[in-house]
Amino acid sequence: MRLLRELAVAVVLLVIVGVLARSGVGRFVLPVVGLAVAAALVVLLSKQPAYARTTVGPRTRIIESAVESADAVCVECGSPATTRRRYVSEWVVLGVPVVLLDDGENPVCDDHCD
Known part of the structure; x- marks a missing residue:
């Protein structure tokens, strides 16, 4: 049950990223999201x-x-x-x-x- 919920969240996030990539707002939002993911990876690897x-x-x-x-x-x-x-x-x-x-x-x- 938990795995299905996490899979649904991942699919929704991918759909949102796809919509942002096709819009003008995506030029500003996607780099910020990319930096946030990179920062999370740095924190993860520093533990x-x-x-x-x-x-x-x-x-x-x-x-x-x-x-x-x-x-x-x-x-x-x-x-x-x-x-x-x-x-x-x-x-x-x-x-x-x-x-x-x-x-x-x-x-x-x-x-x-x-």
């Missing part, structure tokens, strides 16, 4: 990449941290949890996550950390 710079497309990573609360229980066996695993599914462009697709947390005990 510290979470993945290799050649990575493009959906990716998932797992971030582990210690459990802060004592009442957290392991999702596998129900014993007290010692580690919190956060999974993040993202859409990545040039190694930098640009869209969060899904995320969540799973507390686990030492026996299930493998």
Whole structure:
């Protein structure tokens, strides 16, 4: 559903660019839009990449941290949890996550950390 919405937005943007290219206003608007896209690309490339710079497309990573609360229980066996695993599914462009697709947390005990 989200992909269809993003595809519809891309098609609408292309139609707007096409209309602007055929009009006199496009001579002023399209260079400004081009500069904005170039600036966004510079900002994107200046960020510290979470993945290799050649990575493009959906990716998932797992971030582990210690459990802060004592009442957290392991999702596998129900014993007290010692580690919190956060999974993040993202859409990545040039190694930098640009869209969060899904995320969540799973507390686990030492026996299930493998």
